[in-house]
Amino acid sequence: MTISLAPVCDARAPIARANPVAKLTAAVAVSTTALIASDWLTPLLLLAALLAVVPFSGIRIGALARRLRWLWSAALIVVVVNAVFAAEQTGRILIALGPLEISTGALLDATAIGLRVLVAATAGVLGFATTDPTDLADALTQQLRAPARFTLGALAALRLLPLMGAEWRQITSARRARGLEGGWNPARRVRLFVSTMFALLVGAIRRAGRLAAAMDARGFDSEIPRTYAREQRMYAADWAVIAGALLVCATAVAVSAAYGVFTAF
């Protein structure tokens, strides 16, 4: 088990180079629009727009597909569950297996819900897969004036995450050596999981304490306003990313309304 949050894209691509706060704003705008709209056309248009952006993100299609695989499967399950267990089946019956019925109306509603999940997930993955966590922390601090104690603290904690994977394996081996393992007994497995998790947390808290002391010893707790070694700025291109996202959202809603299918909530 290795935990990695490093970006998986070509750093020179236009989207990868955009200011993280601009990307964050754009992703939030698109996701929010998709979640507010409850018809099927708006999220479909938004999804099409997101896929059109992929070539500019610098992410290899294979890597993106791997990251999205689980989310797309989840969206599919959402569609099936909502279609089968819809409150009322309207329109033509498509499938009838005993008590199980799926109608066109229910399928359309379910597809709309699944599409909303997809849009939010894809926007999030596009944003995070093209963003270096350090750049995100810098932009949050410099553009949104988020406190450095929060952003850099989170960044330092992130650096400790991979250590926890290694430590989990060590604790598990150490416990097997003591004669302790879950085996086939589910109750014992759960108990062991909880106690291993506890040992891991104790170690993590101790480590976090030492890291905090080391950061303060290098002046992190001084009252002087910090300077920034890496500058993050909003360039015209970054404003264009935000404007583009808003334009896409407005267009999707307008087209959907023009077709007469737009509904909200």
Place this chain on the structure above:
Amino acid sequence: MIPVEFRGFAWRHAGRRAQAVTGVDLRVEPGERVLLLGPSGSGKSTLLAALAGLLTEDSGEQDGDVLIDGKPAAEQQDRVGILFQDPETQLVMARSGDDVAFGLENQAVPRDRIWPRVREALAAVGFPYGVDRPTHALSGGEQQRLALAGVLARRPDLILLDEPTANLDPEGARDVRAALRTALADTEATLIVVEHRVAEILDLVDRVIALGPGGTLLADGPAEAVLAEHGDHLAAQGVWVPGVPLPTRPALAAGDVALHGESLTLLHPGTDHPALDDVSFQLRQGELLAVTGPNGSGKSTLALLAGGLAKPTRGRSTVPGETRPLHRLPARRLATRIGSVFQDPEHQFVTATVQDELAFGPRQAGWPKDRIDARVSELLERLRLAPLANANPHTLSGGEARRLSVAGALAAAPGVLLLDEPTFGQDRRTWGELVDLTADIRDEGTALLAVTHDRDFAAALAGRELVLNAGRIAEERRR
């Protein structure tokens, strides 16, 4: 160049009854290079933390003054740099250059002046990579040099080093000492260093201050004079004094084969270089086999596979009387066949008291109650843990925790014991205790395998030595 002074300084950690240090009066002159010596519990780290301004009001109670250049240490944080022993928990950022820059940002250094100073500091410690090198891809020694660059870049007038090489393998420690040597030659800063391994650091200092329990002053003066006059006493207190001979415990004759490793190989999925490649060995009753080699050579992997704690890609580890390889045994049976002691004792503690910890293995193995009780009292006596029988294992000192983890692994009477870096980071007194304990276990007929960087430990106990390199046996030495 600034003076440092403790005046009647005392500190009690919040939640503790006793003071960590009491009535410390010390003065260090501007530009002096001081080695602070003393056994565990003499408060050396507390004194350094006080100077670094890390003893805040809510973390305990202070008496007296800690003055840096005549002002309280808490107000002088900007002029002090401290290097701790654990490299992993000193680095903040994902890229090396950013990490050095972190301390300069906190000092409000303007951006155009940050990067030249970052490069200068990295060069001063002989950092072999560029500023974009990911910090997680560095070895322990490289990480520690990076942390040192982070300290130096802030241009402190007082540099504090808290056992800077204690957590490193020998190669990493050597590189860090070389970096310290060049870097300190370029600065006039006052230096205070805490270190158990005196010999390696002696040429960096011109004064030695030796502390006793609670921070009482044992000796103070030029290094040679202090060590000549108080060497034996300091060695008995746990300091690694150069020239004081170490004990050796040669083995008696070895018995039958107790553990057999056959072609042990481990290939992590997604890699093409095996962590361990076709390693075979035999381990006999009453002998200690030392496994040595540089970091990443597969020593710890060998211990995991030999101990049946991980499934080998190929090969097997067996003990006489078991037809199945060890990795296929259920854990409770495994613990009666082979004991493994890990580097971090706390990972192995699974109960709330010392005596439960000792009873755990036998209970898992299904021993009758009176046999368990007899075994527990025997181990408590032998390992001098009887007064701590009801203590929580997590509250023990380093040496006690180490003894308990060995005792716990031995409790269910396995014939084989595997030790991973048993002496890592221990002071000399605990080291001597561990050598004696290990020799006693060995001479009772237990077969021992010890993964170790510690040449002195191997020399004191090992009959044979297996040198690993890049996952393979490079050499087998007889002693």
